[in-house]
Amino acid sequence: xxxxxxxxxxxxxxxxxxxxxxxxxxxxxxxxxxxxxxxxxxxxxxxxxxxxxxxxxxxxxxxxxxxxxxxxxxxxxxxxxxxxxxxxxxxxxxxxxxxxxxxxxxxxxxxxxxxxx
Numbered sequence: 001x002x003x004x005x006x007x008x009x010x011x012x013x014x015x016x017x018x019x020x021x022x023x024x025x026x027x028x029x030x031x032x033x034x035x036x037x038x039x040x041x042x043x044x045x046x047x048x049x050x051x052x053x054x055x056x057x058x059x060x061x062x063x064x065x066x067x068x069x070x071x072x073x074x075x076x077x078x079x080x081x082x083x084x085x086x087x088x089x090x091x092x093x094x095x096x097x098x099x100x101x102x103x104x105x106x107x108x109x110x111x112x113x114x115x116x117x
Contacts, residue, residue, distance in 0.1 A: 024078035028099065031070055036107040039063050043111035064104050071103075072096040 042063075046053035053059060076092040083091075 020078055024074060027074050027078075028071065031074060032099070032103050032106075035063070035067050035070075035103055036110065039107040040111045040114070043107075043115060047115040063107075064100055067103050068096055068100045071099045075099075 039059075042053055042059060046059060072092055075095050076088070079088055079092060081088075
């Protein structure tokens, strides 16, 4: 039998298992909670006058970058690999950016409400 060159091999990707989206959502919720809590505690230390946290880079720029990378890693590893790399990258990046925006908004809303600006 002749092999079709336009058809991907049978093992070209894996389908999502039934519990995989739930596990990914749980990981994202746990990470989001820890992330928001850690940044609120960092902002608390800044308000108390600890000189280490006076840097705006450490307080406002580094946490979103770390959050974006972590969200992308969690989402990217939970998506099925049978998608093309462009679709996989667009979905991973888009969802990671949206989640990071929500996390940053939440952490700043809590920190600014409790400790002021």
